[in-house]
Amino acid sequence: MKEVFQTEIERLKSNFEEVDTGLSNQEALEESNRCLYCYDAPCIQACPTGIDIPSFIKKISTGNLKGSAKTIMAANPVGASCARVCPTEELCEGACVLNSSTKPIMIGNLQRYATDWAIRNGQELFSKGPQNGISVAIIGGGPAGLSAARELALLGYTVTIFEAEEKAGGLNSYGIVSFRLPQAISFWEVSQVEKLDVDIKTNTRVGKDISAREITENFDFIILAAGMANVPSLGIEGENLEGVYDAIEFVKNTKTSEITDAFLNKKAVVIGAGNTAIDAATCSVRLGAQNVKILYRRTAEEMTAYDFEYEFAKQEGVEFRWLTAPKRIVGNPEGKVKAIECVKMKLGEPGPDGRCRPTVVENSEFLIETDAVIKAIGQSRHLSLIEQFGLQHDGGVVKIDPLTYKTSNQKIFACGDVIFGKGQGEAMVVSAANQGKKVAHAIHQSLAKADSVTA
């Protein structure tokens, strides 16, 4: 009997191994030879980090895998992760000229092929620049912070990253499910940055383990790249019952703790329909849940998850209940979740964000039996941290100059999810990486300008 139990756990664990196995050598060669190597290639414009895609693909076709990986990682310090998580059909592959005749080049898969080669072969792709004696503190070692750190180290700055978690990498290490993005990939990207003598102080939460004031006093420049925080409260009855989870914490547990059979043959309901909801729902399936439903108060048209994520969730057997909002979570006498009471919604006029506003359909309450409720209605903001630095913000979205990424404090810059929202692009790994690079160059240019004024 014990033996069977062990096997079941092993089976559940194997569900968290990467789904896509990547291209074989032959497939990569054939795919790279399909590329037209367009002059003025539209795919480069469509990649937020501007990777020279034709060039890295050409290098694959000629067997120069190190050169290929270097081209990718030079433009995008988290290019190995992006190869797995970018919504390529909306970005580089969506712009491929071959869309109009056959099918686009598999840019993401080729990017993965080259970077996987670099990882497997322990390549160190860059070396730090001559030191200029200027210090920069970066708060947060996610894609935005790592990208800024890498660029600054190449330019000769002395960089310290303060990271609250045990390891750096941000949501690439802890937030995006391991069957799409294994931790080892993100850790390799972190190690590439560390090898440039960037000091990564992990287990160090700014505002708790070190004060904002101490950092402001001791560094020449500061970059706030702390991302967003946990899922906000639903504000309904029953949220404290056993069996109610925060989706970010829930996914993180599958990446950091032993997989258990706690969800085996259980029912789960996920509230929300963005990246996080999809990841939480597919994790629940892979933990052995017998039925997983996503509840969303709008329709498929308005959800923020990418099409590829939606398709993936459907393939995994996740059910979607549109125009459905939670009203209260119902518990059993032991204080555990046993059902969720919902109401039907209807869509009204578009709101200021252009999306139709949902309103409640009177007397439409109904119950869904469930053992778990996973909250995935977005992420809250690091308000306290932002205020400790005294920065201007709009509801927790740090205000910046869009050209320089400078905040209301002249020596503090901000990038990544901490500035996401209210018109600042999309929360994607590749945009965070791009913003990190831009901040590094903005700092460098501000010094160059200051030098030319003094000269």
Ligand SMILES: Cc1cc2nc3c(=O)[nH]c(=O)nc-3n(C[C@H](O)[C@H](O)[C@H](O)COP(=O)(O)OP(=O)(O)OC[C@H]3O[C@@H](n4cnc5c(N)ncnc54)[C@H](O)[C@@H]3O)c2cc1C
């Ligand atoms: C579940 C989920 C799935 C996603 N899937 C995708 C996807 O498929 N494709 C895609 O492109 N994007 C996806 N995203 C979005 C993407 O992960 C983010 O846009 C990206 O990680 C933002 O990078 P960042 O560096 O700004 O923030 P983060 O990745 O959040 O990194 C911020 C870092 O700052 C640290 N930190 C926070 N506060 C402090 C403090 N006080 N002191 C020190 N350190 C601190 C955190 O620990 C963290 O390491 C997903 C997001 C989630 C939540």
Ligand code: SF4
């Ligand atoms: S980083 Fe993303 S968008 Fe850019 S080329 Fe790679 S997969 Fe495409």
